[in-house]
Structure formats: C-alpha cells, structure tokens
Amino acid sequence: MGTMSIPETNGIFATHYLLKERLSSNRVEEVWKAEDWSAEGAPVTLRLYAPHIRLDHQSLDLLQKEQEQRAQLRHPHLLLPSRFGIHQGIPFEVAPLQSQQTLAQSAPLPEREVARLIAQVGSALEYLHTQRPALAHRQVNPANIVLDANGNYLLAVPALSSQLRTLLHRATGTPLAQGTAYAAPELFGTHPKHTGASDVFALGVSLYELCTGETPWLGNGGLSLSQGAEIPIIPTPYSRILSNLVRACLHLDAEKRPTAKVLAEEANYFLEHGNWKPYGAFGDVTAESIVYKKSSSLWPVLLVLLILSALGAAAYYYYINRTPDQELASETEETKRNPIIPTATDSVVADTAQSVTKPDTPVKKQATSRKPSVATQQKTQPVSKPVPARPAKPSYPQPSSLEGYLSGMLNHDIPLQVRDQWRTPIRKYFSPDAIIYARMNDAPLGSFGVGEFIDILLSTEAGNSIVIDKIIYDPEDENAIDEINVSIVAVE
Known part of the structure; x- marks a missing residue:
C-alpha cells in the first residue's frame, strides 16, 4: 500500500493514516475513520476538505489561518481537532476517535441529563461568545454534541466558518444548502447576522428535539417563527420551568433570549x-415577587410590636378595672406632690368645684388629705368606660369582569385576605385545564395553571398592572377560557 492522491478504503493518507471506513462524503469534505500509525494505530477521525479538487492558494491560506485560530481555543467541553495539515493540496484535520456518540438519535433525554447538557454545552458557548472578538459557533445541533466515554457532553467546534464554507462550495461548484431547522429568525432578514443569540436559539431547538424527539415548526426553524408561528411548549413529564427555559431560547427577539452564561x-x-430555581426568568414566580416576600418577613420588628401591644393592653385593662381605694390613693399621692395645682381632669376636683361658691376673700385652702365622705366615695366610684366603637371596615366592590379581577389582584390598596377570596370567582372564567401564558416587562415569564398564576399575582410587588393580550375559548364551552395571554408591566 503506497501513498495515494485520491482517498480510498485501506489507503494511506499523509504517510501516517490508514483509512478504514468512510463515514460521510460530499464534494466539500469527507470524513473517515482511520488508524494513526504514528500513535500505534490509535483510532482517529480524519476530515478531508475538497479532496477531489485542488484549492487555490488564497483558499488554502484562509483555511490555514482559521485552523490556527481554532487551535488556540481551550475548554473542557469543546471538542477540538488534535492536528491540522495540508497533504498534496488537500487540507485535513485529525481528531481522536473515542467511544463517543452524537446526540442525533438520543431523544428523549431525562430531565437531569438535559440539565447536564445545558450546563456543559452552555459553558462552552459562553467561552466562545466571550472571546475577543466574540466567536459564534454557527452549527449548534444534536449532531455536533458528543457524549464522551466519561459521560460528559462536548460541543464539536465547527470545521469551517461561513465565509470559508461559501468559498469551498463555490470552488467545488456545489450549492450551499442552508439548514433551516436550527436557524434563528434574524438569519432570514434583510441583514442576516449570526451572533451568540443565534447560537442560543439553535441550542433551544436542539433541547426541544432532545426532549420530544421532534424539531419544532416541522423543521422550518426561525422562518416559521418570523411568520407568526407560536413557540411550542415541552410537554410532561418535563417540568414547566424547563419548558419556560427552552421557550425563552426560542424567543423571536434575539435581545430577549438568555445568554449562554x-x-x-x-x-x-x-x-x-x-x-x-422556583423564581427568576424561568421560574414559577418572578424574582421581584421573591424580593417582595423577603422584605415583608421582618419578624424581629413584628415580635417587638407584638410585645408592646400586649403591654399596652395589660395597662389599659388595669386602668379600667382598678378599685375606688386604688384610684383615691392615686389621687391623694398626686395632690401631695402638687399641692397647689390640682389635676384638672380629676373627677373629684371637678365635683368639688361645682358645689363650692368662690369666696370674695381668699380662704385658706383645706388639706386635701382629709378622709372623703361617703358621698364623695360614691362619686369617685369608677364607671366602666365604654369601649369606642370600631370603625366599620371599608368595603371593596367585587369586580364584574376577569380583567377587573386580575387588575385587583395587583392592587395593594386592597387587603391580601380580600384579594385571596377572589380565587373562586376567577376560576369560574376558565376551563379546568386552562393555561395562562404570561410575560413580565416584555420578557417571557412562563405558562401556568390558573391557581399558579393567582399565586404569582398575589406575591408580585406593588407598582404593576396587567393587560390581557389574547383569549382563546374552550371549543366545548364557549364561556370558558382555554388559553389566555397576559402581560404584567410596571406602572410608570
């Protein structure tokens, strides 16, 4: 077996590589399973670019530059080639072939595995997006996500940039097929630009596929979304929060998608x-509501107020129930301390003032410590003071429409216990399995059952209002709402 110019099975390429099996082939590139004789026959993946034509020097220089840039990347969850070279005008790269498998046929994954994938692939994307200049992956899909022998998820770095891929297709005379299943909506606009947000969209499509076994929008990607298609929900047994996270990745507006970080x-x-997380951008309640709940849990202050209230109640009870002798002794002691100026509000002094005529000449003031007469004692007998009537509780008119109820739920001028009593009348507007799709401050909040959404409204902080955007009624009951879209917005 000698050196060959055209790759073939059992042929030797670039002196060191015995080609064992062609894994894929087109005019732009071929992928081979090979043995590296320089490493004792270790199995490798050999990728050959445009093997059936000879590229010009400009294309080779551009390819060489790109591979040098890729060789500088280092991340534990990026799958990078171990070698790049050019042999007889054919560019090639080598990567170790381990007991790896792509996720193209792995759906459905358990939710914990989905979380591991998001954590590991998300960190790899964050690494690429925070390079200077930022690097977009451009080809995030299950076929480029690899599970290695240790159970870790690796994101294969794209072999070619879009510029070089276009150049190679032109050189080989083959049309450039654009995959639409994972393409973000902004890539179908008049000024398409691939950014980190476009990678997040592609990851969202991949996650939906790995949970359901299907690509959303029948494989038409962001093109369908830009034409008004709805963002799909991941069904049970996956959690609602995971569904919210994936749907946020698929947002029509690139700026409103979460970052890889x-x-x-x-x-x-x-x-x-x-x-x-039960709160935050994807949780069942918002971060604002959690902050509000935390600010209201001032238990030390409440404990002090409770003690002071108990002491005040005890003092009031003692005052209205003390005996005549106790009251008289108190008055006498007060008079001894202030012999000239009597207490103006004392009932005994008031009665005495009514029964004695003011003399023309000064009269020596009699001692007030004399023993009071029976009549005086009867007059000083304390009378139970009437408890002041409690002010009537303000009445709050019950809303007459669903929008009125939902707006009232956010009105903190209405006591919480009153708003909580509106659960039953609100439920009457909905079918038993109704779903509420909510947004908050132009960001997706999630999809909820009626009870869950009422809890969110009751725990949302003050200063918000609600708008009903869309209502879909139950086909079997035209008076029951089956789906509703609402927006919670901050009041300026």
Missing part, C-alpha cells in the same frame, strides 16, 4: 439542588 447558571443550580 445564564443558561449554564440555571442548569448548575438544578444539578446542585435537584430542582430548577
């Missing part, structure tokens, strides 16, 4: 705690 943080929280 946020996705990795959310997934790491799941791996650490065994569940997704």
Whole structure:
C-alpha cells in the first residue's frame, strides 16, 4: 500500500493514516475513520476538505489561518481537532476517535441529563461568545454534541466558518444548502447576522428535539417563527420551568433570549439542588415577587410590636378595672406632690368645684388629705368606660369582569385576605385545564395553571398592572377560557 492522491478504503493518507471506513462524503469534505500509525494505530477521525479538487492558494491560506485560530481555543467541553495539515493540496484535520456518540438519535433525554447538557454545552458557548472578538459557533445541533466515554457532553467546534464554507462550495461548484431547522429568525432578514443569540436559539431547538424527539415548526426553524408561528411548549413529564427555559431560547427577539452564561447558571443550580430555581426568568414566580416576600418577613420588628401591644393592653385593662381605694390613693399621692395645682381632669376636683361658691376673700385652702365622705366615695366610684366603637371596615366592590379581577389582584390598596377570596370567582372564567401564558416587562415569564398564576399575582410587588393580550375559548364551552395571554408591566 503506497501513498495515494485520491482517498480510498485501506489507503494511506499523509504517510501516517490508514483509512478504514468512510463515514460521510460530499464534494466539500469527507470524513473517515482511520488508524494513526504514528500513535500505534490509535483510532482517529480524519476530515478531508475538497479532496477531489485542488484549492487555490488564497483558499488554502484562509483555511490555514482559521485552523490556527481554532487551535488556540481551550475548554473542557469543546471538542477540538488534535492536528491540522495540508497533504498534496488537500487540507485535513485529525481528531481522536473515542467511544463517543452524537446526540442525533438520543431523544428523549431525562430531565437531569438535559440539565447536564445545558450546563456543559452552555459553558462552552459562553467561552466562545466571550472571546475577543466574540466567536459564534454557527452549527449548534444534536449532531455536533458528543457524549464522551466519561459521560460528559462536548460541543464539536465547527470545521469551517461561513465565509470559508461559501468559498469551498463555490470552488467545488456545489450549492450551499442552508439548514433551516436550527436557524434563528434574524438569519432570514434583510441583514442576516449570526451572533451568540443565534447560537442560543439553535441550542433551544436542539433541547426541544432532545426532549420530544421532534424539531419544532416541522423543521422550518426561525422562518416559521418570523411568520407568526407560536413557540411550542415541552410537554410532561418535563417540568414547566424547563419548558419556560427552552421557550425563552426560542424567543423571536434575539435581545430577549438568555445568554449562554445564564443558561449554564440555571442548569448548575438544578444539578446542585435537584430542582430548577422556583423564581427568576424561568421560574414559577418572578424574582421581584421573591424580593417582595423577603422584605415583608421582618419578624424581629413584628415580635417587638407584638410585645408592646400586649403591654399596652395589660395597662389599659388595669386602668379600667382598678378599685375606688386604688384610684383615691392615686389621687391623694398626686395632690401631695402638687399641692397647689390640682389635676384638672380629676373627677373629684371637678365635683368639688361645682358645689363650692368662690369666696370674695381668699380662704385658706383645706388639706386635701382629709378622709372623703361617703358621698364623695360614691362619686369617685369608677364607671366602666365604654369601649369606642370600631370603625366599620371599608368595603371593596367585587369586580364584574376577569380583567377587573386580575387588575385587583395587583392592587395593594386592597387587603391580601380580600384579594385571596377572589380565587373562586376567577376560576369560574376558565376551563379546568386552562393555561395562562404570561410575560413580565416584555420578557417571557412562563405558562401556568390558573391557581399558579393567582399565586404569582398575589406575591408580585406593588407598582404593576396587567393587560390581557389574547383569549382563546374552550371549543366545548364557549364561556370558558382555554388559553389566555397576559402581560404584567410596571406602572410608570
């Protein structure tokens, strides 16, 4: 077996590589399973670019430059080639062939595995997106996500940039097929630009596929979304929060998609705690509502107020129930301390003032410590003071429409116990399995059952209002709402 110019099975390529099996082939590239004789026959993957034509020097220089840039990348969850070279005008790269498998046929994955994938692939994307300049992966899909022998998820680095891929297709005379299943909506616009947000969209499509076994929008990707298609929901047994996370990745607006860093943080929280965050951008309640709940849990202050209230109640009880002798002794002691100026509000002094005529000449003031007469004692007998009537509780008119109820739920001028009593009348507007799709401040909040959404409204902080965007009624009951879209917005 000698050196060959055209790759063939059992042929030797570039002196060191015995070609064993062609894995894929087209005019732009061929992928071979080979043995590396320089490494004692270790199995490798050999990728050959445009093997049946000879590229010009400009194309070779551009390819060489790109491979040098890729060789500088280092991340534990990036799958990078171990060698790049050019043999007889054919560019090639070598990567170790381990007991790896792509995820193209792995759906459905358990939710914990989905979280591991998000954490590891998300960290790899974050690494690429934070390079200077930022690097977009451009080809995130299950076929480029590899599970290695240790059970870790690796993201295969794309072999070619879009510029070089276009150049190779032109050189080989083959049309450039654009995969639409994982393409973000902005790539179908008048000024398409692939960014980190486009990678997040492709990851969202991949996650949906790995959970359901199907690509959303029948494989038409962001093109369908830009034409008004709805963002699909991941069904049970997957959690609602995971569905919210994936749907956020598929947002029509690139700026409103989560970053790869946020996705990795959310997934790491799941791996650490065994569940997704119940609050935040994807949780069942918002971060604002959690902050509000925390600010209201001032238990030390409440404890002090409770003690002071108990002491005040005890003092009031003692005052209205003390005996005549106790009251008289108190008055006498007060008079001894202030012999000239009597207490103006004392009932005994008031009665005495009514029964004695003011003399023309000064009269020596009699001692007030004399023993009081029976009549005086009867007059000083304390009378139970009437308890002041409690002010009537303000009445709050019950809303007459669903929008009125939902707006009232956010009105903190209405006591919580009153708003909580509106659960039953609100439920009457909905079918038993109704779903509420909610947004908050132009960001997706999630999809919820009626009870869950009522809890969110009751725990949302003050200063928000709600708008009903869309209502779909139950086909079997035209008076029952089956789906509803609402937006919670901050009041300026």
